[in-house]
Amino acid sequence: MHALSFIDLSLFLAYIVVLIGIALWVSREKPGHQKNTLDYFMAGNSLPWWAVGASLIAANISAEQIIGMSGSGYAIGLAIASYEWMAALTLIIIGKYILPVLLEKRIFTMPQYLEQRFGPEVRLLLAIFWLGVYVFVNLTSVLWLGALAIYTTTGIDMNYGLLFLAGLSLTYSLYGGLKAVAYTDIIQVVVLVAGGLMLTYITLGMASADGTVLGGFNTLLTKAPEKFDMILSPDNPHYMSLPGLSVLIGGMWIMNLSYWGFNQYIIQRALAAKNLREAQKGIVFAAFLKLLMPIIVVLPGIVAFVIYPGLEPADKAYPTLMNLLPEGIRGFVFAALIAAIVSSLGSMSNSIATIFTMDIYSKYRTGRSEKHYLQIGRWVSFTAMLLAVIFAKPLLGQLDQAFQYIQEFTGFFTPGIVVLFLLGMFWSGATAKGALAAAAGSAIFSLALKLLWPALPFIDRVGLVFIACLLLAIVVSKLDQAALRPQDQTKINYSTSTSYNIAALAIVAILCALYISWW
Secondary structure (H helix, E strand, O other): OOOOOHHHHHHHHHHHHHHHHHHHHHHOOOOOOOOOHHHHHHHHHOEOHHHHHHHHHHHHOOHHHHHHHHHHHHHOOHHHHHHHHHHHHHHHHHHHHHHHHHHHHOOOOHHHHHHHHHOHHHHHHHHHHHHHHHHHHHHHHHHHHHHHHHHHHHOOOHHHHHHHHHHHHHHHHOOOOHHHHHHHHHHHHHHHHHHHHHHHHHHHHHHOOOOOHHHHHHHHHHHOHHHHOOOOOOOOOOOOOOOOOHHHHOHHHHHHHHHHHOOHHHHHHHHOEOOHHHHHHHHHHHHHHHHHHHHHHOHHHHHHHHHOOOOOOHHHHHHHHHOOOOOOHHHHHHHHHHHHHHHHHHHHHHHHHHHHHHHHHHHHOOOOOHHHHHHHHHHHHHHHHHHHHHHHHHHHOOOOOHHHHHHHHHOOOHHHHHHHHHHHHHOOOOOHHHHHHHHHHHHHHHHHHHHHOOOOOHHHHHHHHHHHHHHHHHHHHHOOHHHOOOOOOOOOOOOOOHHHHHHHHHHHHHHHHHHHHOO
């Protein structure tokens, strides 16, 4: 059934009104205060921990996660949940070792840190790279998968869906900037988690003979036991996507460190926290939410595999299940899906504007007013969204599992990015030429391995390329010590609170229990 009832539409429209209303309310300025770049791009460095944590998850859980990971859950199974569960541990590491460095530098963007550490050439190169990836990979994928969900649920043409999502995200984020995005993300996460749990609860009951959730889960274990292998063996048809123990000790670490630690549209909300302690508490909050996410974004895919075997493409799994929900609940879950999509779109467009304005435009158009830079940022957000709408179908229209496509594409570049950041932060001997060698080597080594060793799983390729880029950067830096920029890391405090340490131990214990249970 491709339709939402009157009640469904009413609930959805009420959500839209509340979202836009709150965005405008939090974006208002005090009398006599004019919004500046710090307000627009960094929320005035005023975000409390709960806003940081909620915004991290809302920016992360988008169409590519819900639709894409449910599709991968349908095709692969619970093993794809490693991206979520390992991310929880990655966040704890980011909070302890990466955030103290970044917040000490008081930066707006990740390229800005690279200029402080290596010089303007590295900053410009990485700024241009990230702009391209955010517009033509991230924005396009979220828009396309979101439009696919709207089409599968309502029958609305994909092109109209693209325009609706782009327009809605700009409506609530274009004026208020990061503050509007972050504070509305609190509502987005509540709706997302509640709606996702509702869908999983109801459809598990439908999959069982007795109508219970436990019965539905036992049905999945009986009818699709292969979907509950967390560590895939080499004879598994999806081993190339998730190669055994590499998800625990190999290239997935590089992917996660790059995404959660050095990715502008994710880390920007932590940079906008009131202080380091608030940022770290937000990181812990987000880490616990990541442990919950597979129930929302992976398990429904396995349910769909049992109820609807033979779905093509696999990314239709989640939207198809939505059509099974009762009236009213379907509208709420639809609102949750749209919440995830527009929050990510708002975060991405704001980060694109931040990087372009602060890392490129302001470097060549110095001395302009704060109002001028804000106008440029808003125009950049609008232009980026327009480009993503235009290129979404040509880039993603023929793919079966968009989530896996995104991971493989970004895997070409993330090893070099992780190398240059880690060496920049923790090795005083790293130079600009060493950093650029790692960045360039990442693409070259990745392409060479893909062509010369096509049987190598891409996660393993990421790990090997990381090692190669690390060695290359060290060698080049050693040969270039005359250009070394002196660094003072002595002021950085890596200590964390007792509550942070307890939370970290709890997350490790939960992860051990999960992997032991589903090995």
